[in-house]
Amino acid sequence: MAIPEPRQTYTIETLSTFAGATTATFVVANAVQSLLHVNPAWVALVVAELICIGTALARREKEGGSLPTMVLVAMLNGVLVFSSAAGVTQVGSSLQRAAEPPGAGAEAPAIDRTFLTPWP
Numbered sequence: 261m262a263i264p265e266p267r268q269t270y271t272i273e274t275l276s277t278f279a280g281a282t283t284a285t286f287v288v289a290n291a292v293q294s295l296l297h298v299n300p301a302w303v304a305l306v307v308a309e310l311i312c313i314g315t316a317l318a319r320r321e322k323e324g325g326s327l328p329t330m331v332l333v334a335m336l337n338g339v340l341v342f343s344s345a346a347g348v349t350q351v352g353s354s355l356q357r358a359a360e361p362p363g364a365g366a367e368a369p370a371i372d373r374t375f376l377t378p379w380p
Contacts, residue, residue: 276315278341284311285345304345309338 274280289304316334320327 272315272318275311276319278337278344281308281311281315281337281341282344282348285341286348289345290349301346305338305342308342308345309335312338312341 270280270284275284285304285308288307292303293299312334313331316330316337320330
């Protein structure tokens with residue numbers, strides 16, 4: 261049986277998974293940080309909440325259910341997704357620093373924000 265070629269990287273179904281939501285939050289938050297050279301942690305929290313609430317509302321259209329309950333659970337899931345994405349960023353940052361030679365980071369400007377710069 262041949263494996264079909266993917267047509268989309270993300271779908272509502274993939275974003276509805278913990279791994280999909282965490283990966284999307286990680287990528288979007290770090291891309292914003294890298295592009296704008298700022299790293300407010302709330303950006304990642306907002307992204308995680310939007311993904312979790314948006315996918316919950318999309319599922320509600322298909323499955324039904326109580327709106328307040330779905331939003332509450334989605335908000336709690338958003339905090340979990342944010343925490344996981346922040347943890348991945350911290351691990352990636354520590355691995356990046358460990359690969360640098362000793363004293364290499366001393367000359368770097370404090371404002372320089374790369375893809376894996378830790379969120380405050």
